[in-house]
Amino acid sequence: MKIIIFIIDGLGDRPNEKGETPLKIAKKPTMNRIAEEGICGLMNAIDIGIRPGSDTAHLAILGYDPYKVYTGRGPLEAFGLGLDLKEGDIAFRCNFATVDDNFIVKDRRAGRLDFETAKILEKEIDGLEIDGVKVIFRSKGYRGALVLRGEGLDYMVTDADPHKDNVKVEEVKPLRKEAEKTAEILNKLLKIIYNKLKDHPVNIEREKKGLPPANIILPRGAGIVPKVEKFYEKYKMKGAVICGTALIKGIGKMLGLDVIEVEGANGTPNSNIMGKAKALLNNLDKYDFFLINVKAADEAGHDGKFELKKEIIEKIDNMLSYIFENINKDSVYFVLTGDHSTPIEVKDHSADPVPIVIWGKSVRKDDVKEFDEFACAKGGLHWIKGEHVMRILLDLTNRNEKFGA
Secondary structure (H helix, E strand, C coil), X not given: CEEEEEEECCEECCCCCCXXXXXXXXXXXXXXXXXXXXXXXXXXXXXXXXXXXXXXXXXXXXCCCHXXXXXXXHHHHHHHCCCCCCCCCEEEEEEEEEECCCCEEEXXXXXXXXXXXXXXXXXXXXXXXXXXXXXXXXXXXXXXXXXXXXXXXCCCECCCCXXXXXXXXXXXXXXXXXXXXXXXXXXXXXXXXXXXXXXXXXXXXXXXXXCCCCCEEEEEEEEECCCCCCHHHHHCCCEEEECCXXXXXXXXXXXXXXXXXXXXXXXXXXXXXXXXXXXXXXXXXXXXXXXXXECHHHHHHHCCCHHHHHHHHHHHXXXXXXXXXXXXXXXXXXXXXXXXXXXXXXXXXXXXXXXXXXXXXXXXXXXXXXXXXXXXXXXXXXXXXXXXXXXXXXXXXXXXXXXXX
């Protein structure tokens, strides 16, 4: 039996003045069919009242305790950009940015630096060495990942990124004594990078064109690559991830899941989501487990766009229709849910639970006939946490070991 966990990122919402959510009023015949044929409920990925990030939520849904294996977003972004990380590496998320001679941030994204220019500047950073610490850097447009590899490093440091323009780059400070070396290395590195990039031919040309120079990087979200049990070791299943974002790819790579790349899948409202559906079906015989993430609904939630979120959900329903034309209950257990809510009114993640349905041949069907935040609350799964999802699926597919005699 195959297992598919399909996550609509940022799916849940809060009702507007009419009592509606984008999911509730969207035309979604396939989602409703899945709900009617499955067992429904509500889920908090981590726990009731906890606002999860997409990273911690996905880890929890995959059966990993985020309080033990999550140290920060940096390592996951670095994995997602294809870096070969080692246990103990310290990793950061980064932006190329524009600063003046006083290190005042003028543009946190350096004019949303293009991929080709970023790759040229990447070469000036990647491979540097400071006080015996190796610097590894990869870019993807204005975004990037920075890795420090060496002895005596610790991830408990503050961000250099001030998270807004027209303020000075923050001095990196240790949050505990063990991190003093890391903070010192980072502060040195930022000055070295600025001196290497400020007069780089690429930036001179950008300034001639009236474009902001990409003359520094802004590290944030420090984390250490943890020792983590690989997915196959934990569940004895060969698994794959299909997604468009570096973060979710990074989670997959950290856990030893294969990443199936889909051209045009980029996590935006224009993402090639049908390409993800085809990738799933084309690889269905090769894997026991699939994690699929569709990001765009979360983007619409962050932007506060009710109608766009509804339209994205309807597009996803069409994607699901194609999938369900080609799978059956005799071979697949399918979970449809979100990782967290991203309410239109909040424009950020919230702790509101998300609807969840498990579809497959041996589930105890309930009376729920629609897939939304209200109807699923009446379902037979009741209210569960993310850590329960894999346990339930292992049991349904007869992979669970008995506890006791």
